[in-house]
Amino acid sequence: MDKFEKLTGIAAPLPLVNIDTDMIIPKQFLKTIKRSGLGVNLFDEMRYDRQGNEIEDFVLNKPQYREAEILVAGDNFGCGSSREHAPWALKDFGIKAVISTSFADIFFNNCFKNGILPIVLPQEAVDTLMKDAEKGSNARMVVDLEEQTVTTSDGESFSFEVDPFKKHCLLNGLDDIGLSLEKVSSIDSFEEKASQARPWV
């Protein structure tokens, strides 16, 4: 996995609440057996008409947001289906951090597995960041994972919480499976005990 470096980039505002993973990547694009190449289909039904033409007023189609690396979104981002295609599509488009007041649980976890940082902040902070994002490409937001801060183009800074283990993995680009396999002897002994206690499993 890529390491999450300090990020200075364009933030795109998407102030809709309850953006679900069906919106992020509709089902017809789940019929892939790869992880890559989904960026072009990100937010497909909001981004293109049925003829495949771009819908001009969708935020990521606007010239100033085409290179966005940060998304500022409404409450409960990523709800619904567990499809990891959602973070794959965001990542492939170039989004490396998403900021909201809340995220759905499975999507939140899936982000960390793909080098994307989901940042939870209070409503007021998200409102300020949303306004900053609306300024377009001249305004660069800074996301510093090490320091756990987001800073607007005006220099206003907000601290955020992040799980220490998830932070460590993201900063160092660590592979979960490799880490867990280091504990294989614990898994072995758990299995041995469990097979005595609950042999029917």
Place this chain on the structure above:
Amino acid sequence: MSPKTLYDKIWDAHVVHEDTDGTCLLYIDRHLVHEVTSPQAFEGLRMAGRKVRAPEKTIAVPDHNVPTTAGRENPENMTEDSRIQVAALDKNAKEFGIHYYPVTDVRQGIVHIVGPEQGWTLPGMTVVCGDSHTATHGAFGALAHGIGTSEVEHVLATQTLIQKKSKNMKVEITGKLLPGVTAKDIVLRIIAETGTAGGTGYVIEYCGEAIRDLSMEGRMTICNMAIEGGARAGLIAPDETTFEYVKGRPHAPKGAQWEAALNWWKTLYSDDDAHFDKVLTIEGESIEPTVTWGTSPEDALPISALVPAPEDFQGGKVDAVRRSLDYMGLTPGQKLSDIEVDTVFIGSCTNGRIEDLRAAAAVLKGKKVKDGMRAMVVPGSGLVRAQAEEEGLADIFKEAGFEWRLAGCSMCLAMNPDQLAENERCASTSNRNFEGRQGYKGRTHLVSPAMAAAAAITGKLTDVREMM
């Protein structure tokens, strides 16, 4: 010993390792796999030269993509991309030696219906699947939740998940339900109260007399939609109803092991004074047949209600409702029972079990669907289908004008050819009314199977109690 919730007890029994910051390695007893969210995980194993650690605990079944029409065993009858995904599952199941139910097997069906039906899902287990509706299995008092594909790979390789414990939430439904009110109405009402993010960070235990009185099918409907309330998982403590359902299933314990299992299962309940971080209580009698009007499962109201206005809401929901009403083609103040539908879908992991089909058939018996109505029943598994045929339900559906399909996820997420066309409006027993969920610009109203049957007859959303 301090009192524990049901969730605490199952969690504690599965911790392999705990770090000082509370990050745990949690052992997984059952891993269910389907064709859409697994190919990249198996490919990851292959690239790293890893094996499936516990193939005997891993069960695969194709369900999302498969057509539900005759002749589907011939791969030629699938679109190329669907065929590739199903073929990949086929290959991966064989190569890694995991249990597999292909479409040619009568036991094939929606993964969350097959698991319980075959006795793979048992009380006190941890169950995961690369599908958010894994919450279904919580009906057995199993800790069950959806995971992403990276986690699928993690479970395949290690039979564990890296997890932090969620908080405990209790949702109690007191007393009895009114006639015509079902498990689906209960869960829609709960989500309407908590909102789709109300359960975020929690595992919900559903309890109370109205929950106790439900069959296993009804309990599965409730837990299935725990995810629609944002919860990591839903749980219902196992009891005689659970044990009765499990007993004799192909993979349920037998003989002395059954007795040993039963002894442990009977300890799986929340202690009297166990702490819950959040509690919601709803009177069973206050629940009416419920339908959704918007594009989020929290947009649910009694069938007797009116379509709300954006101004009835606050914050970001105002704009969201404006967008929803536009998408749904509805006007504030319109009676929900005046909304005309042209499509009815009965099926899915929420409502594709035998009891659901019985409830719908009871309403449809001797009646016909409205002229021009496209109505479809997609049983949740081949075995549900066979049983419904044996009980004469299939004939009732067919005589009423329903299409009688083969098992799969079908129009719940419309990955196969079963889709809504633009502006078609569907009364659906599925779980999500998101924009585009059942087809581009398709409009979904979530309802119970009995309410779906009523809508098929009248051509509009209808209070099923008027037909009972």
